[in-house]
Amino acid sequence: MRANSVAGVVKAMGGVARTSELIAASVPAGALAVAVRSGELLRPRQGVYALPETPARLIESLSHRGVLACVSAARDYGLWTLDDGADEPVHTWISPDHHPTRMAIDPDTGAPGCCEIHRGGVIDAPGLRRVSVIDCLRQILACRGPEAFFAALESAMRQRVIDLNSVGRLRAALSLPHRWLVDFARWDADSGLESILRLRLHRVGLVLASQVHIPGVGDVDFVIQDCLILEADGATHEGDSRHKDRVRDAVAMALGFVTLRFDSAMILHDWELVESAVLAAVARDLHRSAAGRSW
Ligand SMILES: [Zn+2]
Ligand SMILES: [Zn+2]
Incomplete structure:
Protein backbone atom coordinates (compact mmCIF):
# COMPACT_ATOMS: atom_id res chain seq x y z
CA MET A 1 0.00 0.00 0.00
CA PRO A 55 -4.71 21.77 13.43
CA ALA A 56 -1.67 22.31 15.66
CA ARG A 57 -3.97 22.56 18.68
CA LEU A 58 -5.30 19.07 18.15
CA ILE A 59 -1.79 17.68 17.63
CA GLU A 60 -0.81 19.38 20.90
CA SER A 61 -3.67 17.71 22.80
CA LEU A 62 -3.00 14.33 21.23
CA SER A 63 0.68 14.54 22.11
CA HIS A 64 -0.30 14.62 25.80
CA ARG A 65 -2.41 11.45 25.42
CA GLY A 66 -5.24 13.93 25.67
CA VAL A 67 -8.13 15.25 23.61
CA LEU A 68 -9.50 18.71 22.93
CA ALA A 69 -11.57 19.91 25.87
CA CYS A 70 -13.64 22.82 27.11
CA VAL A 71 -13.58 25.89 24.83
CA SER A 72 -11.08 24.24 22.45
CA ALA A 73 -13.46 21.30 21.95
CA ALA A 74 -16.34 23.78 21.55
CA ARG A 75 -14.52 25.50 18.69
CA ASP A 76 -13.82 22.11 17.14
CA TYR A 77 -17.55 21.36 17.32
CA GLY A 78 -18.24 24.72 15.65
CA LEU A 79 -19.90 26.17 18.74
CA TRP A 80 -19.95 29.86 19.53
CA THR A 81 -17.42 30.94 22.14
CA LEU A 82 -16.87 34.37 23.64
CA ASP A 83 -13.56 34.76 21.77
CA ASP A 84 -11.64 32.91 19.10
CA GLY A 85 -9.04 31.58 21.53
CA ALA A 86 -6.16 32.47 19.22
CA ASP A 87 -4.11 33.92 22.05
CA GLU A 88 -4.70 31.26 24.66
CA PRO A 89 -3.33 27.78 25.26
CA VAL A 90 -5.30 24.85 23.98
CA HIS A 91 -7.62 23.28 26.56
CA THR A 92 -6.72 19.61 26.80
CA TRP A 93 -8.41 16.87 28.77
CA ILE A 94 -6.21 14.06 30.03
CA SER A 95 -7.86 11.12 31.74
CA PRO A 96 -7.27 11.16 35.49
CA ASP A 97 -6.41 7.47 35.08
CA HIS A 98 -3.55 8.15 32.67
CA HIS A 99 -0.06 9.24 33.31
CA PRO A 100 0.07 12.28 31.07
CA THR A 101 2.86 12.10 28.58
CA ARG A 102 4.87 15.29 28.06
CA MET A 103 3.95 16.40 31.57
CA ALA A 104 7.62 15.93 32.39
CA ILE A 105 8.27 18.86 30.05
CA ASP A 106 5.57 20.94 31.67
CA PRO A 107 4.94 19.31 35.06
CA ASP A 108 3.41 22.31 36.80
CA THR A 109 0.02 22.75 35.19
CA GLY A 110 -0.45 25.95 37.21
CA ALA A 111 2.43 27.59 35.38
CA PRO A 112 1.99 29.17 31.98
CA GLY A 113 2.39 26.16 29.74
CA CYS A 114 1.49 24.81 26.36
CA CYS A 115 -1.98 23.69 27.49
CA GLU A 116 -4.75 24.45 29.93
CA ILE A 117 -5.02 20.93 31.32
CA HIS A 118 -8.38 19.52 32.41
CA ARG A 119 -8.24 16.32 34.46
CA GLY A 120 -11.74 15.98 35.89
CA GLY A 121 -13.94 12.95 35.34
CA VAL A 122 -16.11 12.74 32.24
CA ILE A 123 -19.61 11.37 31.74
CA ASP A 124 -19.14 10.00 28.22
CA ALA A 125 -16.17 8.20 26.76
CA PRO A 126 -14.28 10.82 24.74
CA GLY A 127 -13.58 10.37 21.06
CA LEU A 128 -10.05 10.35 19.72
CA ARG A 129 -10.02 14.10 19.08
CA ARG A 130 -12.36 15.67 21.64
CA VAL A 131 -14.56 15.12 24.66
CA SER A 132 -18.31 14.58 24.19
CA VAL A 133 -20.41 17.70 23.79
CA ILE A 134 -21.91 17.17 27.27
CA ASP A 135 -18.47 17.03 28.85
CA CYS A 136 -17.30 19.95 26.73
CA LEU A 137 -20.16 22.09 28.10
CA ARG A 138 -19.58 20.95 31.70
CA GLN A 139 -15.93 21.89 31.37
CA ILE A 140 -16.80 25.34 30.01
CA LEU A 141 -19.09 25.95 32.99
CA ALA A 142 -16.30 25.05 35.42
CA CYS A 143 -13.53 26.82 33.50
CA ARG A 144 -15.26 29.87 32.01
CA GLY A 145 -18.42 30.34 34.04
CA PRO A 146 -22.18 30.40 33.44
CA GLU A 147 -22.34 32.92 30.58
CA ALA A 148 -19.80 31.15 28.38
CA PHE A 149 -21.55 27.87 29.20
CA PHE A 150 -24.99 29.23 28.35
CA ALA A 151 -23.88 30.73 25.02
CA ALA A 152 -22.12 27.50 24.01
CA LEU A 153 -25.15 25.43 25.08
CA GLU A 154 -27.57 27.52 22.99
CA SER A 155 -25.15 27.30 20.07
CA ALA A 156 -25.03 23.50 20.41
CA MET A 157 -28.84 23.38 20.59
CA ARG A 158 -29.29 25.68 17.62
CA GLN A 159 -26.94 23.56 15.48
CA ARG A 160 -28.34 20.29 16.82
CA VAL A 161 -24.85 19.29 17.98
CA ILE A 162 -26.70 18.20 21.13
CA ASP A 163 -30.07 16.42 21.17
CA LEU A 164 -32.93 16.61 23.63
CA ASN A 165 -31.88 13.46 25.47
CA SER A 166 -28.34 14.79 25.92
CA VAL A 167 -29.66 18.14 27.14
CA GLY A 168 -31.48 16.18 29.85
CA ARG A 169 -28.34 14.24 30.75
CA LEU A 170 -26.35 17.47 30.88
CA ARG A 171 -28.93 19.06 33.18
CA ALA A 172 -28.87 16.07 35.53
CA ALA A 173 -25.06 16.23 35.68
CA LEU A 174 -25.01 19.88 36.80
CA SER A 175 -25.17 21.07 40.36
CA LEU A 176 -28.61 22.35 41.37
CA PRO A 177 -27.77 26.08 41.21
CA HIS A 178 -26.82 25.76 37.55
CA ARG A 179 -29.70 23.67 36.22
CA TRP A 180 -31.90 26.67 35.52
CA LEU A 181 -29.45 27.69 32.80
CA VAL A 182 -30.37 24.54 30.87
CA ASP A 183 -34.10 25.16 31.45
CA PHE A 184 -33.68 28.75 30.25
CA ALA A 185 -31.83 27.75 27.05
CA ARG A 186 -33.63 27.77 23.70
CA TRP A 187 -33.22 25.82 20.46
CA ASP A 188 -33.52 28.87 18.21
CA ALA A 189 -30.99 31.41 19.50
CA ASP A 190 -29.40 32.92 16.41
CA SER A 191 -26.06 33.86 17.92
CA GLY A 192 -24.04 33.85 21.09
CA LEU A 193 -24.62 37.59 21.33
CA GLU A 194 -28.34 36.93 21.59
CA SER A 195 -27.70 34.32 24.26
CA ILE A 196 -25.61 36.71 26.34
CA LEU A 197 -28.07 39.59 25.91
CA ARG A 198 -31.09 37.50 26.93
CA LEU A 199 -29.32 35.93 29.91
CA ARG A 200 -28.04 39.23 31.27
CA LEU A 201 -31.35 41.04 30.88
CA HIS A 202 -33.13 38.10 32.51
CA ARG A 203 -30.85 38.66 35.50
CA VAL A 204 -32.14 42.23 35.87
CA GLY A 205 -35.71 41.00 35.68
CA LEU A 206 -36.60 41.66 32.05
CA VAL A 207 -38.52 39.11 29.99
CA LEU A 208 -37.62 39.01 26.31
CA ALA A 209 -39.76 37.39 23.63
CA SER A 210 -37.32 35.77 21.17
CA GLN A 211 -37.37 35.58 17.37
CA VAL A 212 -40.56 37.58 17.01
CA HIS A 213 -42.15 37.98 13.59
CA ILE A 214 -43.62 41.44 13.04
CA PRO A 215 -45.57 41.82 9.80
CA GLY A 216 -44.02 44.56 7.67
CA VAL A 217 -40.78 44.46 9.66
CA GLY A 218 -39.75 40.80 9.59
CA ASP A 219 -38.16 38.68 12.29
CA VAL A 220 -36.56 40.64 15.09
CA ASP A 221 -34.27 39.21 17.74
CA PHE A 222 -36.26 40.26 20.80
CA VAL A 223 -39.28 42.27 21.90
CA ILE A 224 -39.75 43.52 25.45
CA GLN A 225 -43.43 43.61 26.33
CA ASP A 226 -45.50 45.41 23.66
CA CYS A 227 -43.15 47.29 21.40
CA LEU A 228 -39.51 47.62 22.47
CA ILE A 229 -37.37 45.78 19.92
CA LEU A 230 -33.81 44.71 20.80
CA GLU A 231 -31.42 43.63 18.07
CA ALA A 232 -28.02 42.01 18.69
CA ASP A 233 -25.99 42.60 15.55
CA GLY A 234 -23.15 40.25 14.70
CA ALA A 235 -20.63 40.61 11.88
CA THR A 236 -23.31 40.00 9.24
CA HIS A 237 -24.82 43.44 9.82
CA GLU A 238 -22.36 45.25 7.56
CA GLY A 239 -22.54 46.63 4.03
CA ASP A 240 -25.92 46.13 2.36
CA SER A 241 -27.55 44.83 5.46
CA ARG A 242 -26.75 48.09 7.27
CA HIS A 243 -29.17 49.82 4.93
CA LYS A 244 -31.77 47.08 5.38
CA ASP A 245 -31.44 47.44 9.15
CA ARG A 246 -32.08 51.18 8.94
CA VAL A 247 -35.16 50.58 6.80
CA ARG A 248 -36.42 47.98 9.26
CA ASP A 249 -35.95 50.35 12.16
CA ALA A 250 -37.88 53.10 10.35
CA VAL A 251 -40.72 50.75 9.39
CA ALA A 252 -40.86 49.47 12.96
CA MET A 253 -41.01 53.03 14.32
CA ALA A 254 -43.81 53.89 11.88
CA LEU A 255 -45.74 50.88 13.22
CA GLY A 256 -45.30 52.04 16.82
CA PHE A 257 -42.19 50.06 17.80
CA VAL A 258 -38.91 51.39 19.15
CA THR A 259 -35.67 49.62 18.21
CA LEU A 260 -32.49 49.47 20.26
CA ARG A 261 -29.62 47.96 18.32
CA PHE A 262 -26.37 46.73 19.89
CA ASP A 263 -23.28 45.25 18.31
CA SER A 264 -20.91 42.61 19.60
CA ALA A 265 -18.34 45.10 20.94
CA MET A 266 -21.05 46.75 23.06
CA ILE A 267 -22.57 43.50 24.32
CA LEU A 268 -19.24 41.86 25.12
CA HIS A 269 -17.13 44.85 26.19
CA ASP A 270 -19.46 47.68 27.22
CA TRP A 271 -22.32 45.87 28.88
CA GLU A 272 -23.02 48.66 31.41
CA LEU A 273 -23.96 50.96 28.56
CA VAL A 274 -26.25 48.36 26.95
CA GLU A 275 -27.98 47.63 30.24
CA SER A 276 -28.48 51.28 31.15
CA ALA A 277 -29.91 52.02 27.70
CA VAL A 278 -32.44 49.18 27.99
CA LEU A 279 -33.36 50.02 31.58
CA ALA A 280 -33.77 53.72 30.71
CA ALA A 281 -36.06 52.82 27.80
CA VAL A 282 -38.16 50.61 30.08
CA ALA A 283 -38.23 53.30 32.79
CA ARG A 284 -39.68 55.69 30.20
CA ASP A 285 -42.31 53.09 29.25
CA LEU A 286 -41.00 52.76 25.70
CA HIS A 287 -41.90 49.07 25.93
CA ARG A 288 -45.59 49.79 26.45
CA SER A 289 -48.00 50.70 23.74
CA ALA A 290 -51.71 51.42 24.05
CA ALA A 291 -52.21 49.25 21.00
CA GLY A 292 -50.47 46.42 22.83
CA ARG A 293 -49.13 43.58 20.79
CA SER A 294 -51.22 44.39 17.80
CA TRP A 295 -49.05 42.57 15.26
ZN1 LIG B 1 -11.00 25.04 30.04
ZN1 LIG C 1 0.40 21.06 25.86
Whole structure:
Protein backbone atom coordinates (compact mmCIF):
# COMPACT_ATOMS: atom_id res chain seq x y z
CA MET A 1 0.00 0.00 0.00
CA ARG A 2 1.44 3.38 -0.98
CA ALA A 3 1.88 6.05 1.63
CA ASN A 4 -0.59 8.45 0.03
CA SER A 5 -3.30 5.83 0.14
CA VAL A 6 -2.55 5.34 3.84
CA ALA A 7 -3.16 9.06 4.25
CA GLY A 8 -6.39 8.56 2.31
CA VAL A 9 -7.56 5.97 4.84
CA VAL A 10 -6.72 8.34 7.73
CA LYS A 11 -8.60 11.12 5.96
CA ALA A 12 -11.66 8.91 5.57
CA MET A 13 -11.50 8.29 9.33
CA GLY A 14 -11.72 12.01 10.02
CA GLY A 15 -8.04 12.94 9.78
CA VAL A 16 -6.95 11.23 12.98
CA ALA A 17 -6.87 7.47 13.59
CA ARG A 18 -5.55 4.84 15.97
CA THR A 19 -3.16 2.15 14.80
CA SER A 20 -5.72 -0.51 15.72
CA GLU A 21 -8.36 1.13 13.50
CA LEU A 22 -5.91 1.39 10.61
CA ILE A 23 -4.80 -2.23 10.96
CA ALA A 24 -8.48 -3.23 11.02
CA ALA A 25 -8.86 -1.27 7.75
CA SER A 26 -6.10 -3.47 6.23
CA VAL A 27 -3.32 -0.90 6.42
CA PRO A 28 -0.01 -2.76 6.97
CA ALA A 29 1.89 -1.58 10.04
CA GLY A 30 4.99 -1.07 7.90
CA ALA A 31 3.16 1.37 5.64
CA LEU A 32 2.44 3.61 8.66
CA ALA A 33 6.11 3.95 9.49
CA VAL A 34 6.87 4.73 5.84
CA ALA A 35 4.10 7.36 5.75
CA VAL A 36 5.50 9.08 8.85
CA ARG A 37 9.05 9.08 7.45
CA SER A 38 7.86 10.59 4.18
CA GLY A 39 5.76 13.25 5.92
CA GLU A 40 2.46 11.90 4.62
CA LEU A 41 1.32 11.35 8.19
CA LEU A 42 2.15 12.74 11.62
CA ARG A 43 2.44 10.57 14.69
CA PRO A 44 1.51 12.85 17.61
CA ARG A 45 1.97 9.94 19.99
CA GLN A 46 2.47 6.23 19.93
CA GLY A 47 -0.51 4.51 18.36
CA VAL A 48 -2.10 7.62 16.85
CA TYR A 49 -1.67 9.00 13.32
CA ALA A 50 -2.88 12.29 11.87
CA LEU A 51 -2.81 14.11 8.56
CA PRO A 52 -0.18 16.88 8.26
CA GLU A 53 -2.92 19.52 7.94
CA THR A 54 -4.37 18.58 11.35
CA PRO A 55 -4.71 21.77 13.43
CA ALA A 56 -1.67 22.31 15.66
CA ARG A 57 -3.97 22.56 18.68
CA LEU A 58 -5.30 19.07 18.15
CA ILE A 59 -1.79 17.68 17.63
CA GLU A 60 -0.81 19.38 20.90
CA SER A 61 -3.67 17.71 22.80
CA LEU A 62 -3.00 14.33 21.23
CA SER A 63 0.68 14.54 22.11
CA HIS A 64 -0.30 14.62 25.80
CA ARG A 65 -2.41 11.45 25.42
CA GLY A 66 -5.24 13.93 25.67
CA VAL A 67 -8.13 15.25 23.61
CA LEU A 68 -9.50 18.71 22.93
CA ALA A 69 -11.57 19.91 25.87
CA CYS A 70 -13.64 22.82 27.11
CA VAL A 71 -13.58 25.89 24.83
CA SER A 72 -11.08 24.24 22.45
CA ALA A 73 -13.46 21.30 21.95
CA ALA A 74 -16.34 23.78 21.55
CA ARG A 75 -14.52 25.50 18.69
CA ASP A 76 -13.82 22.11 17.14
CA TYR A 77 -17.55 21.36 17.32
CA GLY A 78 -18.24 24.72 15.65
CA LEU A 79 -19.90 26.17 18.74
CA TRP A 80 -19.95 29.86 19.53
CA THR A 81 -17.42 30.94 22.14
CA LEU A 82 -16.87 34.37 23.64
CA ASP A 83 -13.56 34.76 21.77
CA ASP A 84 -11.64 32.91 19.10
CA GLY A 85 -9.04 31.58 21.53
CA ALA A 86 -6.16 32.47 19.22
CA ASP A 87 -4.11 33.92 22.05
CA GLU A 88 -4.70 31.26 24.66
CA PRO A 89 -3.33 27.78 25.26
CA VAL A 90 -5.30 24.85 23.98
CA HIS A 91 -7.62 23.28 26.56
CA THR A 92 -6.72 19.61 26.80
CA TRP A 93 -8.41 16.87 28.77
CA ILE A 94 -6.21 14.06 30.03
CA SER A 95 -7.86 11.12 31.74
CA PRO A 96 -7.27 11.16 35.49
CA ASP A 97 -6.41 7.47 35.08
CA HIS A 98 -3.55 8.15 32.67
CA HIS A 99 -0.06 9.24 33.31
CA PRO A 100 0.07 12.28 31.07
CA THR A 101 2.86 12.10 28.58
CA ARG A 102 4.87 15.29 28.06
CA MET A 103 3.95 16.40 31.57
CA ALA A 104 7.62 15.93 32.39
CA ILE A 105 8.27 18.86 30.05
CA ASP A 106 5.57 20.94 31.67
CA PRO A 107 4.94 19.31 35.06
CA ASP A 108 3.41 22.31 36.80
CA THR A 109 0.02 22.75 35.19
CA GLY A 110 -0.45 25.95 37.21
CA ALA A 111 2.43 27.59 35.38
CA PRO A 112 1.99 29.17 31.98
CA GLY A 113 2.39 26.16 29.74
CA CYS A 114 1.49 24.81 26.36
CA CYS A 115 -1.98 23.69 27.49
CA GLU A 116 -4.75 24.45 29.93
CA ILE A 117 -5.02 20.93 31.32
CA HIS A 118 -8.38 19.52 32.41
CA ARG A 119 -8.24 16.32 34.46
CA GLY A 120 -11.74 15.98 35.89
CA GLY A 121 -13.94 12.95 35.34
CA VAL A 122 -16.11 12.74 32.24
CA ILE A 123 -19.61 11.37 31.74
CA ASP A 124 -19.14 10.00 28.22
CA ALA A 125 -16.17 8.20 26.76
CA PRO A 126 -14.28 10.82 24.74
CA GLY A 127 -13.58 10.37 21.06
CA LEU A 128 -10.05 10.35 19.72
CA ARG A 129 -10.02 14.10 19.08
CA ARG A 130 -12.36 15.67 21.64
CA VAL A 131 -14.56 15.12 24.66
CA SER A 132 -18.31 14.58 24.19
CA VAL A 133 -20.41 17.70 23.79
CA ILE A 134 -21.91 17.17 27.27
CA ASP A 135 -18.47 17.03 28.85
CA CYS A 136 -17.30 19.95 26.73
CA LEU A 137 -20.16 22.09 28.10
CA ARG A 138 -19.58 20.95 31.70
CA GLN A 139 -15.93 21.89 31.37
CA ILE A 140 -16.80 25.34 30.01
CA LEU A 141 -19.09 25.95 32.99
CA ALA A 142 -16.30 25.05 35.42
CA CYS A 143 -13.53 26.82 33.50
CA ARG A 144 -15.26 29.87 32.01
CA GLY A 145 -18.42 30.34 34.04
CA PRO A 146 -22.18 30.40 33.44
CA GLU A 147 -22.34 32.92 30.58
CA ALA A 148 -19.80 31.15 28.38
CA PHE A 149 -21.55 27.87 29.20
CA PHE A 150 -24.99 29.23 28.35
CA ALA A 151 -23.88 30.73 25.02
CA ALA A 152 -22.12 27.50 24.01
CA LEU A 153 -25.15 25.43 25.08
CA GLU A 154 -27.57 27.52 22.99
CA SER A 155 -25.15 27.30 20.07
CA ALA A 156 -25.03 23.50 20.41
CA MET A 157 -28.84 23.38 20.59
CA ARG A 158 -29.29 25.68 17.62
CA GLN A 159 -26.94 23.56 15.48
CA ARG A 160 -28.34 20.29 16.82
CA VAL A 161 -24.85 19.29 17.98
CA ILE A 162 -26.70 18.20 21.13
CA ASP A 163 -30.07 16.42 21.17
CA LEU A 164 -32.93 16.61 23.63
CA ASN A 165 -31.88 13.46 25.47
CA SER A 166 -28.34 14.79 25.92
CA VAL A 167 -29.66 18.14 27.14
CA GLY A 168 -31.48 16.18 29.85
CA ARG A 169 -28.34 14.24 30.75
CA LEU A 170 -26.35 17.47 30.88
CA ARG A 171 -28.93 19.06 33.18
CA ALA A 172 -28.87 16.07 35.53
CA ALA A 173 -25.06 16.23 35.68
CA LEU A 174 -25.01 19.88 36.80
CA SER A 175 -25.17 21.07 40.36
CA LEU A 176 -28.61 22.35 41.37
CA PRO A 177 -27.77 26.08 41.21
CA HIS A 178 -26.82 25.76 37.55
CA ARG A 179 -29.70 23.67 36.22
CA TRP A 180 -31.90 26.67 35.52
CA LEU A 181 -29.45 27.69 32.80
CA VAL A 182 -30.37 24.54 30.87
CA ASP A 183 -34.10 25.16 31.45
CA PHE A 184 -33.68 28.75 30.25
CA ALA A 185 -31.83 27.75 27.05
CA ARG A 186 -33.63 27.77 23.70
CA TRP A 187 -33.22 25.82 20.46
CA ASP A 188 -33.52 28.87 18.21
CA ALA A 189 -30.99 31.41 19.50
CA ASP A 190 -29.40 32.92 16.41
CA SER A 191 -26.06 33.86 17.92
CA GLY A 192 -24.04 33.85 21.09
CA LEU A 193 -24.62 37.59 21.33
CA GLU A 194 -28.34 36.93 21.59
CA SER A 195 -27.70 34.32 24.26
CA ILE A 196 -25.61 36.71 26.34
CA LEU A 197 -28.07 39.59 25.91
CA ARG A 198 -31.09 37.50 26.93
CA LEU A 199 -29.32 35.93 29.91
CA ARG A 200 -28.04 39.23 31.27
CA LEU A 201 -31.35 41.04 30.88
CA HIS A 202 -33.13 38.10 32.51
CA ARG A 203 -30.85 38.66 35.50
CA VAL A 204 -32.14 42.23 35.87
CA GLY A 205 -35.71 41.00 35.68
CA LEU A 206 -36.60 41.66 32.05
CA VAL A 207 -38.52 39.11 29.99
CA LEU A 208 -37.62 39.01 26.31
CA ALA A 209 -39.76 37.39 23.63
CA SER A 210 -37.32 35.77 21.17
CA GLN A 211 -37.37 35.58 17.37
CA VAL A 212 -40.56 37.58 17.01
CA HIS A 213 -42.15 37.98 13.59
CA ILE A 214 -43.62 41.44 13.04
CA PRO A 215 -45.57 41.82 9.80
CA GLY A 216 -44.02 44.56 7.67
CA VAL A 217 -40.78 44.46 9.66
CA GLY A 218 -39.75 40.80 9.59
CA ASP A 219 -38.16 38.68 12.29
CA VAL A 220 -36.56 40.64 15.09
CA ASP A 221 -34.27 39.21 17.74
CA PHE A 222 -36.26 40.26 20.80
CA VAL A 223 -39.28 42.27 21.90
CA ILE A 224 -39.75 43.52 25.45
CA GLN A 225 -43.43 43.61 26.33
CA ASP A 226 -45.50 45.41 23.66
CA CYS A 227 -43.15 47.29 21.40
CA LEU A 228 -39.51 47.62 22.47
CA ILE A 229 -37.37 45.78 19.92
CA LEU A 230 -33.81 44.71 20.80
CA GLU A 231 -31.42 43.63 18.07
CA ALA A 232 -28.02 42.01 18.69
CA ASP A 233 -25.99 42.60 15.55
CA GLY A 234 -23.15 40.25 14.70
CA ALA A 235 -20.63 40.61 11.88
CA THR A 236 -23.31 40.00 9.24
CA HIS A 237 -24.82 43.44 9.82
CA GLU A 238 -22.36 45.25 7.56
CA GLY A 239 -22.54 46.63 4.03
CA ASP A 240 -25.92 46.13 2.36
CA SER A 241 -27.55 44.83 5.46
CA ARG A 242 -26.75 48.09 7.27
CA HIS A 243 -29.17 49.82 4.93
CA LYS A 244 -31.77 47.08 5.38
CA ASP A 245 -31.44 47.44 9.15
CA ARG A 246 -32.08 51.18 8.94
CA VAL A 247 -35.16 50.58 6.80
CA ARG A 248 -36.42 47.98 9.26
CA ASP A 249 -35.95 50.35 12.16
CA ALA A 250 -37.88 53.10 10.35
CA VAL A 251 -40.72 50.75 9.39
CA ALA A 252 -40.86 49.47 12.96
CA MET A 253 -41.01 53.03 14.32
CA ALA A 254 -43.81 53.89 11.88
CA LEU A 255 -45.74 50.88 13.22
CA GLY A 256 -45.30 52.04 16.82
CA PHE A 257 -42.19 50.06 17.80
CA VAL A 258 -38.91 51.39 19.15
CA THR A 259 -35.67 49.62 18.21
CA LEU A 260 -32.49 49.47 20.26
CA ARG A 261 -29.62 47.96 18.32
CA PHE A 262 -26.37 46.73 19.89
CA ASP A 263 -23.28 45.25 18.31
CA SER A 264 -20.91 42.61 19.60
CA ALA A 265 -18.34 45.10 20.94
CA MET A 266 -21.05 46.75 23.06
CA ILE A 267 -22.57 43.50 24.32
CA LEU A 268 -19.24 41.86 25.12
CA HIS A 269 -17.13 44.85 26.19
CA ASP A 270 -19.46 47.68 27.22
CA TRP A 271 -22.32 45.87 28.88
CA GLU A 272 -23.02 48.66 31.41
CA LEU A 273 -23.96 50.96 28.56
CA VAL A 274 -26.25 48.36 26.95
CA GLU A 275 -27.98 47.63 30.24
CA SER A 276 -28.48 51.28 31.15
CA ALA A 277 -29.91 52.02 27.70
CA VAL A 278 -32.44 49.18 27.99
CA LEU A 279 -33.36 50.02 31.58
CA ALA A 280 -33.77 53.72 30.71
CA ALA A 281 -36.06 52.82 27.80
CA VAL A 282 -38.16 50.61 30.08
CA ALA A 283 -38.23 53.30 32.79
CA ARG A 284 -39.68 55.69 30.20
CA ASP A 285 -42.31 53.09 29.25
CA LEU A 286 -41.00 52.76 25.70
CA HIS A 287 -41.90 49.07 25.93
CA ARG A 288 -45.59 49.79 26.45
CA SER A 289 -48.00 50.70 23.74
CA ALA A 290 -51.71 51.42 24.05
CA ALA A 291 -52.21 49.25 21.00
CA GLY A 292 -50.47 46.42 22.83
CA ARG A 293 -49.13 43.58 20.79
CA SER A 294 -51.22 44.39 17.80
CA TRP A 295 -49.05 42.57 15.26
ZN1 LIG B 1 -11.00 25.04 30.04
ZN1 LIG C 1 0.40 21.06 25.86
